Amino acid sequence: MALSSIFGGAAPSQQQGTTSNPAASKVKEQLKVQIAQELAVANVTELVNKITENCFEKCLTSPYANAQEGCVDQCLAKYMRSWNVISKAYVARIQQASTSGEI
Amino acid sequence: MSSINQADLANLDDGSKKEIMTFLEAENSKQKVQMSVHQFTNMCFKQCVPAINNGDLSTHEEQCLNNCVNRFLDTNIRIVKGLQSLQ
Numbered sequence A: 001m002a003l004s005s006i007f008g009g010a011a012p013s014q015q016q017g018t019t020s021n022p023a024a025s026k027v028k029e030q031l032k033v034q035i036a037q038e039l040a041v042a043n044v045t046e047l048v049n050k051i052t053e054n055c056f057e058k059c060l061t062s063p064y065a066n067a068q069e070g071c072v073d074q075c076l077a078k079y080m081r082s083w084n085v086i087s088k089a090y091v092a093r094i095q096q097a098s099t100s101g102e103i
Numbered sequence B: 001m002s003s004i005n006q007a008d009l010a011n012l013d014d015g016s017k018k019e020i021m022t023f024l025e026a027e028n029s030k031q032k033v034q035m036s037v038h039q040f041t042n043m044c045f046k047q048c049v050p051a052i053n054n055g056d057l058s059t060h061e062e063q064c065l066n067n068c069v070n071r072f073l074d075t076n077i078r079i080v081k082g083l084q085s086l087q
Helices: A003-007 A022-059 A069-099 B006-010 B014-048 B059-086
Strands: none
Touching: A022 A069, A022 B006, A022 B014, A069 B014, A069 B059, B014 B059
């Protein structure tokens, strides 16, 4: 799972429904889009909060006279790279566990 | 965003309801994985990235992040097994 999926980059799966009713298909699609969008918003919010917390801690010190913009920018890049590394490692672990029948 | 027609929503056929449920279950599991990744990144970043000198991860930092997730999961599995053996 790549970071881009957090920002709603992954479109909801376009499943060809068995229903021929156009009203039902429309509601179904609307529901899926709405759910996917709300999850994307929740994920971005979580990411922004966690990065702010971590980079504030790493880059700024009392009495907070300087904004340390350079450090914050680098920290943001580092955090996103870390997110991708962790995601890959975790997904690999889940896959490994599921092929060996652990879960 | 166009709002959902409540009457159409109430009149969804069983096949559509089932499709929505399947979709929800899939999104739900994806979301659980995402939240775990948020948690692990938050925890491991604090431990593995001591200073910000540039925007790239060093090999050392990357290795630490990988180890951090894997050891956390090992610990989690061990705790679950330990608790199971107590029952």
